Amino acid sequence: NPLIGIGSLADHMGQARDLPDSLRRQVALIASEARRIDELLGSHLSQFRPRSFEFQPIALEELVRDTQSLLSEAFRKRKIHVTLTVEGEIPAVEGARGPLQQVFLNLAMNALDAMSEGGGTLAITLFRENRPEDEGVGVRLADTGPGIPEALLKRLNEPFFTHGKAKGVGLGLTICRDIVDRHRGTLSIESSEGGGVRATVWIPLRQEGA
Numbered sequence: 688n689p690l691i692g693i694g695s696l697a698d699h700m701g702q703a704r705d706l707p708d709s710l711r712r713q714v715a716l717i718a719s720e721a722r723r724i725d726e727l728l729g730s731h732l733s734q735f736r737p738r739s740f741e742f743q744p745i746a747l748e749e750l751v752r753d754t755q756s757l758l759s760e761a762f763r764k765r766k767i768h769v770t771l772t773v774e775g776e777i778p779a780v781e782g783a784r785g786p787l788q789q790v791f792l793n794l795a796m797n798a799l800d801a802m803s804e805g806g807g808t809l810a811i812t813l814f815r816e817n818r819p820e821d822e823g824v825g826v827r828l829a830d831t832g833p834g835i836p837e838a839l840l841k842r843l844n845e846p847f848f849t850h851g852k853a854k855g856v857g858l859g860l861t862i863c864r865d866i867v868d869r870h871r872g873t874l875s876i877e878s879s880e881g882g883g884v885r886a887t888v889w890i891p892l893r894q895e896g897a
């Protein structure tokens with residue numbers, strides 16, 4: 688499919704000798720994004736052939752930083768300030784790279800949409816959180832947008848639930864939840880009207896059989 692072509696062209700460009708480092712990094716992102724779309728198509732659209740995730744050690748900080756770079760231009764344009772706080776040593780988790788990248792992108796894009804008028808701050812925090820049943824890592828994205836009214840909060844789990852956007856599809860959070868569930872993790876969305884949204888992903892360090 689054409690994504691393979693985009694990916695390998697970008698790989699090829701990345702090998703050019705006189706490329707500045709910043710461009711080399713961007714070209715590498717194009718290549719990895721093309722691969723990610725390809726993976727997404729495989730794992731979400733072909734419901735009849737559900738592909739299982741391939742778990743590998745993942746530094747969540749790296750995925751969060753990639754999310755930041757992918758959206759940096761959009762954040763800048765909308766005057767959204769992004770901060771990243773890493774609390775202590777964060778161990779790698781066993782996870783599926785492309786799908787986890789998608790989770791952070793979807794959550795960050797929701798924050799972006801919510802703050803696209805008047806700007807704001809997206810505060811991302813990585814922290815260690817051990818639960819009685821498992822050790823794990825948490826990633827919290829807290830925005831300063833308008834928040835979600837209580838009456839709508841319980842509808843966030845409904846596929847195709849979208850509210851207040853011209854181009855909302857309403858699958859972003861559904862996909863996030865599916866991916867997090869398949870890691871035996873949790874996703875919580877907390878909000879008070881006027882108080883922004885706190886989206887927290889928790890992923891256990893280890894997957895059974897990984």
Ligand SMILES: Nc1ncnc2c1ncn2[C@@H]1O[C@H](COP(=O)(O)OP(=O)(O)O)[C@@H](O)[C@H]1O
Nearest residue numbers: 797798801834849850855856857858859860884
């Ligand atoms: N950070 C946020 N701030 C305000 N509202 C949000 C936020 N995240 C999600 N929402 C609300 O939840 C709805 C569903 O989100 P999502 O599943 O990503 O679908 P979509 O973004 O396509 O509408 C959004 O339409 C929006 O009303």
Ligand SMILES: [Mg+2]
Nearest residue numbers: 793797859860
């Ligand atoms: Mg969304």
